[in-house]
Amino acid sequence: MMIHRPATGLATLLWIVPPLVFLFLFSGIYWMWRETRNLSFQYIRNESENTAEIILLQLSDFLYERNKDLSHLASLWEDVSPKSRSEKFLRDATGIISREKTFYAITYIDSSGNIVLRSSLQTNDSAVPLTDLDLKPYLDSLKIYRDASITSHVFLSSQGDSLIALLKPVFEKQNDSSVFSGAVTGTLILNRLLPMVISSKVQQNNNIVLYVNGTMIFNSRSSSDTSSNRFSQENASGSLKSWGRIWKVSVSPHEEGLLKQLLDQNNQRFFINMIASAVVTIFIGLIIQLLYRSRFIRMRLEKSEQRYRRLAENSPDMIFRMSLPEGRYEYVSPAAEMLTGYSPVNFYKDSLLLTKIVDPYQRENFQKKWEELFKGIISNKFEYRIIHKNGSHRWLHQRNVVIFSKEETPIALEGIINDTTTEKNAILERDKLIKELEIKNDDLERFTYTISHELKTPLITIKGFLGYLEEEATKGDISQLHQDVLRIIKATETMQRLLNALIDLTRIGRITQKPEPVDIHSIITSVIKSYSKQIKRQNVSVEIVSQLPNVMGYREELFELFHNLIGNSLKFMGDQSEPHIKIGTYLSDNETIFYVQDNGIGIDPRYQERIFGLFDKLQINTEGTGAGLAIVKRIIFHHNGWIKAESKGIGKGTLVSFKLLLT
Amino acid sequence: MDNEESVILLVEDNESHALLARRGLSQYKKPVKIIHVINGEAALDYLFRRGSYSDPITSPRPRLILLDLRLPRIDGLDVLKEVKEDEDLRSIPVVILTSSMAEPDIIRSYYFNANSYLVKPLDFNDFRQEMIDLANYWLDWNINPL
Numbered sequence: 001m002m003i004h005r006p007a008t009g010l011a012t013l014l015w016i017v018p019p020l021v022f023l024f025l026f027s028g029i030y031w032m033w034r035e036t037r038n039l040s041f042q043y044i045r046n047e048s049e050n051t052a053e054i055i056l057l058q059l060s061d062f063l064y065e066r067n068k069d070l071s072h073l074a075s076l077w078e079d080v081s082p083k084s085r086s087e088k089f090l091r092d093a094t095g096i097i098s099r100e101k102t103f104y105a106i107t108y109i110d111s112s113g114n115i116v117l118r119s120s121l122q123t124n125d126s127a128v129p130l131t132d133l134d135l136k137p138y139l140d141s142l143k144i145y146r147d148a149s150i151t152s153h154v155f156l157s158s159q160g161d162s163l164i165a166l167l168k169p170v171f172e173k174q175n176d177s178s179v180f181s182g183a184v185t186g187t188l189i190l191n192r193l194l195p196m197v198i199s200s201k202v203q204q205n206n207n208i209v210l211y212v213n214g215t216m217i218f219n220s221r222s223s224s225d226t227s228s229n230r231f232s233q234e235n236a237s238g239s240l241k242s243w244g245r246i247w248k249v250s251v252s253p254h255e256e257g258l259l260k261q262l263l264d265q266n267n268q269r270f271f272i273n274m275i276a277s278a279v280v281t282i283f284i285g286l287i288i289q290l291l292y293r294s295r296f297i298r299m300r301l302e303k304s305e306q307r308y309r310r311l312a313e314n315s316p317d318m319i320f321r322m323s324l325p326e327g328r329y330e331y332v333s334p335a336a337e338m339l340t341g342y343s344p345v346n347f348y349k350d351s352l353l354l355t356k357i358v359d360p361y362q363r364e365n366f367q368k369k370w371e372e373l374f375k376g377i378i379s380n381k382f383e384y385r386i387i388h389k390n391g392s393h394r395w396l397h398q399r400n401v402v403i404f405s406k407e408e409t410p411i412a413l414e415g416i417i418n419d420t421t422t423e424k425n426a427i428l429e430r431d432k433l434i435k436e437l438e439i440k441n442d443d444l445e446r447f448t449y450t451i452s453h454e455l456k457t458p459l460i461t462i463k464g465f466l467g468y469l470e471e472e473a474t475k476g477d478i479s480q481l482h483q484d485v486l487r488i489i490k491a492t493e494t495m496q497r498l499l500n501a502l503i504d505l506t507r508i509g510r511i512t513q514k515p516e517p518v519d520i521h522s523i524i525t526s527v528i529k530s531y532s533k534q535i536k537r538q539n540v541s542v543e544i545v546s547q548l549p550n551v552m553g554y555r556e557e558l559f560e561l562f563h564n565l566i567g568n569s570l571k572f573m574g575d576q577s578e579p580h581i582k583i584g585t586y587l588s589d590n591e592t593i594f595y596v597q598d599n600g601i602g603i604d605p606r607y608q609e610r611i612f613g614l615f616d617k618l619q620i621n622t623e624g625t626g627a628g629l630a631i632v633k634r635i636i637f638h639h640n641g642w643i644k645a646e647s648k649g650i651g652k653g654t655l656v657s658f659k660l661l662l663t
Numbered sequence: 664m665d666n667e668e669s670v671i672l673l674v675e676d677n678e679s680h681a682l683l684a685r686r687g688l689s690q691y692k693k694p695v696k697i698i699h700v701i702n703g704e705a706a707l708d709y710l711f712r713r714g715s716y717s718d719p720i721t722s723p724r725p726r727l728i729l730l731d732l733r734l735p736r737i738d739g740l741d742v743l744k745e746v747k748e749d750e751d752l753r754s755i756p757v758v759i760l761t762s763s764m765a766e767p768d769i770i771r772s773y774y775f776n777a778n779s780y781l782v783k784p785l786d787f788n789d790f791r792q793e794m795i796d797l798a799n800y801w802l803d804w805n806i807n808p809l
Binding site: 460 | 677679680682683686733736737761762763764765767768783784785786787788790791
């Protein structure tokens with residue numbers, strides 16, 4: 001499992017985002033909520049203030065209008081004759097009351113405060129307690145001042161129903177001066193009046209309290225909910241000075257009023273917004289996680305891909321992937337260029353490139369293997385030789401893995417090719433050496449038992465005939481004895497020849513000095529010289545046919561080589577009438593080959609292979625040990641050459657060809 | 664059979680050895696006819712009645728073949744192989760008589776179905792006795808189809 005260290009800083013940073021977003025949204029929502037709440041209060045307060053003001057103005061207007069009614073009634077005392085005055089007063093007053101239902105009663109009181117005239121909607125409303133009102137000081141002051149300019153006055157009662165009494169003083173002219181004679185009073189019940197005033201102009205559900213000179217005389221709230229009203233603090237008031245009194249109206253929003261609606265709406269919005277922001281936050285968190293994870297995975301993939309690619313790119317081995325069965329290279333690592341001399345591009349262009357550069361003599365086998373691979377027959381590894389672009393031979397070792405699809409069909413071949421030239425050459429060299437050693441060992445073994453056999457042969461003869469010799473001597477059989485002695489002597493001679501041949505044979509290759517250029521022509525001349533008597537006796541013509549090149553080798557061994565070959569030709573000349581021996585060279589495959597040719601008895605084609613074997617004689621009645629050609633072969637091998645003998649059959653002569661290293 | 668001379672084919676390139684064998688066999692109680700050939704080619708020519716050996720009267724079928732191994736031209740083992748591959752000749756006992764004690768020779772001889780492998784004794788008396796015992800065993804005691 002890979003641990004992704006560098007991303008931790010980034011990750012922490014990313015995870016801070018959702019809480020931050022939430023905090024931001026929350027503070028925004030909270031701010032909005034508070035602002036809205038404040039505005040709601042502000043609005044309601046403004047509304048209340050307006051309401052208060054309107055109520056006061058309405059009230060003031062109303063009182064002014066009603067005062068005008070009373071002024072009209074008061075004017076009766078100036079304009080109407082005293083006897084029709086009462087009648088007129090009652091008629092007009094009743095008219096006013098029926099028109100303006102707000103009036104409770106209209107009376108005329110004398111200067112002492114006693115009711116003189118009275119008009120009321122209700123007939124038995126004796127309960128109207130004008131007496132409750134402390135009129136006396138006012139009436140008294142009017143008596144004293146007798147000032148006709150004194151206008152109406154308002155009296156209030158706080159007992160029972162809130163009452164307002166308007167007093168319009170009436171002055172009568174007596175002797176050029178105005179005398180206070182009484183007053184027209186109109187009583188109004190605020191409990192009835194104010195709702196009428198309010199209902200037209202003012203928001204329902206507002207709580208309205210009226211104070212006059214600081215005394216509460218009206219409260220639209222029922223007493224029970226006064227204490228529980230949470231908006232009781234949120235009141236607004238207006239005040240007005242009129243009729244010598246300070247009128248004050250206090251308006252506070254009702255429990256179930258607009259403010260509540262606004263606040264509830266605001267609260268609701270706040271919660272909805274909170275939920276929305278929480279959802280948004282979670283959503284952002286999820287997106288971040290998603291982005292982060294995909295980015296993280298991508299980074300991890302990229303990293304691991306990079307790592308493997310680097311591994312492949314830097315590998316000294318050629319790494320490839322080939323899609324099957326099309327056999328197209330999907331990837332070839334740059335090492336291809338070093339291994340084959342061809343760049344990966346060459347491989348991409350030509351998917352058969354490898355087959356083309358395989359050593360021609362291995363091509364068939366390689367193609368077979370290659371085709372097997374496409375069929376899905378897996379050769380895990382194989383080795384082949386290619387010709388590098390620079391012309392050199394390279395051994396490549398290829399290991400394969402076939403990638404199968406889910407359906408078990410091969411879809412790709414992945415492999416690693418490395419250069420095993422050095423190892424392979426070493427192995428080939430070793431194999432060659434082993435083979436050589438095996439041959440040498442075989443040779444040695446054969447040599448050993450050949451020698452033991454060949455040496456034992458005369459020994460058996462000697463011992464055998466010595467036994468008979470003894471018997472013959474005892475019997476005195478002289479003639480047989482003589483023959484047997486000759487056999488014994490002959491056997492000892494054979495033995496000596498064998499020993500000499502063995503010494504010759506073992507001497508070859510023992511020479512420790514370095515090979516030197518040898519003049520073959522002079523060697524052959526001296527060989528011919530050494531056989532001059534025999535040549536003369538057999539009347540053989542010996543001919544050096546061509547110019548003989550110099551050879552790198554060992555003079556003594558080369559002398560022995562030609563001595564044996566020419567000696568053999570002379571020995572097996574047979575009864576040829578015109579015997580001749582030819583020595584020369586010919587060209588074969590651009591190589592200079594030496595030959596010694598005679599027209600002697602030749603070799604039966606069946607036995608041509610055997611003639612170079614040690615002590616192998618084709619004819620037993622000829623002289624010699626059968627070691628001569630074995631020695632020849634050994635000399636040739638010591639000179640890293642080869643030798644072969646050809647004859648078209650008995651009596652058709654022999655051609656011995658051999659290769660030597662030229663200078 | 665008894666009144667006839669037993670024929671032994673002696674394949675031996677060394678004339679002295681052939682003479683030693685001949686002398687040893689002459690000590691055998693019955694007269695034997697020894698036909699001596701000096702190489703493998705001649706041995707096969709005789710056995711297959713080729714060339715100068717075509718007359719069955721002068722070249723009778725041998726009752727025993729004494730075969731040396733190291734022969735010129737055709738080697739003793741090749742002669743053995745051909746004899747044992749031939750349906751008619753294969754019943755003739757082939758005794759290898761050689762101076763070689765080399766393991767490969769012994770193994771190969773038996774591989775090609777030699778009936779016996781004898782090494783020529785160095786001692787003169789042993790050699791003679793071996794020849795007599797050989798004749799006794801192969802000509803007297805040993806039974807062969809015709």
